[in-house]
Amino acid sequence: MMTLRPMIEADLAAVLRIEQACFPRAWTREHFLAEIGSERGTPVVAEFNGQVAGYLCLSVLLDEAEILDVAVDPALQGRGIGVQLMQWACAEALRQGAALLRLEVRATSIPAITLYERFGFVRSGLRKAYYEQGIDALLMDKNLIEEDVDAV
Incomplete structure (x- = not known):
């Protein structure tokens, strides 16, 4: 069973x-x-069978939101944890008054890009050699809609 809850200091290890x-x-x-x-900031953790399995850090300023960091434990990937974190981020950003949700991702991270595109994110820019080893950062945006709240 998976649940989402606010991140606390005790989760940091x-x-x-x-x-x-x-x-x-x-x-x-x-x-x-x-x-x-x-x-x-609104950081959350995903708990799967009682253990922290992933997390997402969302920041909202006026009508724009940004996913600052998101990850799922590699041993638990493929179980829908990332999907639920993304559903929550879209709904929470909209609830906090954002109309646009942004993120950046390594251009080489095809599984993550595929997930974001599934949620309606579109490529909006590129930061050349932004990450280690000269990897580009792909900038992605999503216009938030009322259905994003219904998806949660």
């Missing part, structure tokens, strides 16, 4: 383990603490 397994240049404990304490 598990969150950091997932972050380090998923990203060569991982966020630090301080990054996540800043999101937990942020006025604009």
Whole structure:
């Protein structure tokens, strides 16, 4: 069984383990603490069978929202956890008054890009050699619609 709940400091050991397994240049404990304490931030964790299986950090400012970080434990990928995190992000951004949701992703991360496109994100730009080893960052946007709330 999977549930979503606000991220708390006690989650950070598990969150950091997932972050380090998923990203060569991982966020630090301080990054996540800043999101937990942020006025604009809404970080959540996905629990699967009682363990932290993934997380998403959402930031909303006026009518724009951004997914700052999202990951699922590699051992638990393919179980719909990423889908549920994305459904939540779309609905929560809309509930907080955003009309546009943005994110950036490694241009080489085909599974993630495929998931985002499934949710209606479109490619809106490119940051050349943004990531380690000269990997480009693909910028993606989604216009939020009322159906995004109904999907949750």
